[in-house]
Amino acid sequence: MLFDQSEFDIRCEWGEKGVLQLAPVSDAIIIVDVMSFSTAVTVATSRGATVFPYRWNDESPLEYAKSVNAVLAGGRGESQYSLSPVSLMTLRSGSRIVLPSPNGSTLTLATGKTPTLAGCLRNCQAVAQAAQSFGNRISVIASGERWKDDSSLRPAYEDLLGAGAVISYLKGNRSPEAETAEVVFQHHKSEISARLKDCSSGKELIECGFEGDIEVIASVNCNAVAPFYFNGAYVGK
Numbered sequence: 001m002l003f004d005q006s007e008f009d010i011r012c013e014w015g016e017k018g019v020l021q022l023a024p025v026s027d028a029i030i031i032v033d034v035m036s037f038s039t040a041v042t043v044a045t046s047r048g049a050t051v052f053p054y055r056w057n058d059e060s061p062l063e064y065a066k067s068v069n070a071v072l073a074g075g076r077g078e079s080q081y082s083l084s085p086v087s088l089m090t091l092r093s094g095s096r097i098v099l100p101s102p103n104g105s106t107l108t109l110a111t112g113k114t115p116t117l118a119g120c121l122r123n124c125q126a127v128a129q130a131a132q133s134f135g136n137r138i139s140v141i142a143s144g145e146r147w148k149d150d151s152s153l154r155p156a157y158e159d160l161l162g163a164g165a166v167i168s169y170l171k172g173n174r175s176p177e178a179e180t181a182e183v184v185f186q187h188h189k190s191e192i193s194a195r196l197k198d199c200s201s202g203k204e205l206i207e208c209g210f211e212g213d214i215e216v217i218a219s220v221n222c223n224a225v226a227p228f229y230f231n232g233a234y235v236g237k
Contacts (some may be wrong), residue, residue, distance in 0.1 A: 009172025011139040012163055012181050015153045018141050019107050023114040027135025030119040030127055031111075033143035034162040035201045036083045037104025038118040038227075039217050043085045045236040046123075046225040048093030052233045053105035061100055068232070070096035076210060085216040096233075102151075103143040108229055116229040117237070119166045121192065122216075123223045128169035130226030130237050140166050140178065145201060157199040158217075160184050161192070165220065193218040 005011035006025045013022050023029050032038055041051050052068055054061055065072035073081040081087050081097055091097070099105065108116055115134045119127035131138050142159035146152065164185030167178050174182065188195050196202045196214050205213055228237040 005139075005175040005177065008175040008178065009136045009138065010167055010170050010174045010178045011137075012142065012167065012175065012178040013139065014142050014155055015144050016107055016110050019110045022139035022141070023111045025137065026114055026139040027137040028115040028117065028131040029111050029139045029141060030117050030131055030166055031104055031107045031141050031143060032119050032159050032162040032166060033101070033104030033107070034120050034158040034217055035156070035205065036085055036213060036217065037099065037101040037143070038162070039085045039120040039122060040083050040088055040099060041104070041118040041227045041234050042120050042123045042223050042225060043088045043216070044091055044095070044097060044099075045227040045234055046223045047088070047091045047095070048236065049088070049091045049095040049097055050233045050235055051227070052096070052098045053108045053229075054098050054100040055106055055109060056100050056102040058100075061098060065098040068096065068098065070098045072098045073100065076208065084210055084213050086212050089216075102146055107141055107143055111229070118227040118229070118234055120162050121165050121218060121220050123221070123225055123227075124162070124165035125169045125221050126224045127226040128166050130228070132170065136172050138170055138172070140181070142181070156201050158196055158201050161188060161195070165189075189220070192220065
């Protein structure tokens with residue numbers, strides 16, 4: 001099809017509609033939601049936890065958490081565990097946590113039968129290598145954020161950067177979309193923390209009192225885990 005980038009090995013697209021376009025023609029798909037779903041999943045699974053993604057606006061998250069014998073993550077600053085990656089750094093191995101999110105969880109649950117992984121700056125090399133164990137056709141999906149007035153997609157700098165970081169470690173011919181993401185990462189990789197603090201999403205985190213999250217988010221290749229979505233949950237691969 002016109003928009004599926006199928007003539008290229010390495011593809012890149014945005015949001016849930018990007019998942020629906022590319023998942024059927026991909027050997028594996030990597031969800032990149034840097035602030036903060038995929039970073040949170042990476043931190044949690046690196047500590048031996050299992051993470052269950054959950055749609056943000058679905059009803060009865062607590063009942064779902066009970067059904068899978070897991071702890072329900074709450075809002076940032078409102079509970080022990082949340083989408084804040086810092087909050088997950090004390091998880092014990094074997095922990096089970098339900099992680100609602102408006103972007104990364106929604107995209108994960110839209111990938112169907114296509115092997116799905118969560119990627120971010122912290123694990124960009126590991127997740128790229130793990131994805132290519134499934135084949136050469138890899139799609140990297142930048143989740144983006146949502147405009148508050150109508151919940152439509154807001155392309156977000158941090159996810160373009162994160163997608164580019166993952167793509168930089170993938171082998172194969174790149175679509176123009178994938179190549180552009182990689183160029184952004186290569187151009188900014190020496191000043192990632194500063195760029196993340198200056199972008200719109202970063203300024204929002206700082207204003208809300210979570211500047212500490214940005215340092216965790218900005219650490220490139222500090223985790224060797226590639227979270228793999230299997231039977232309704234992400235586990236370390």
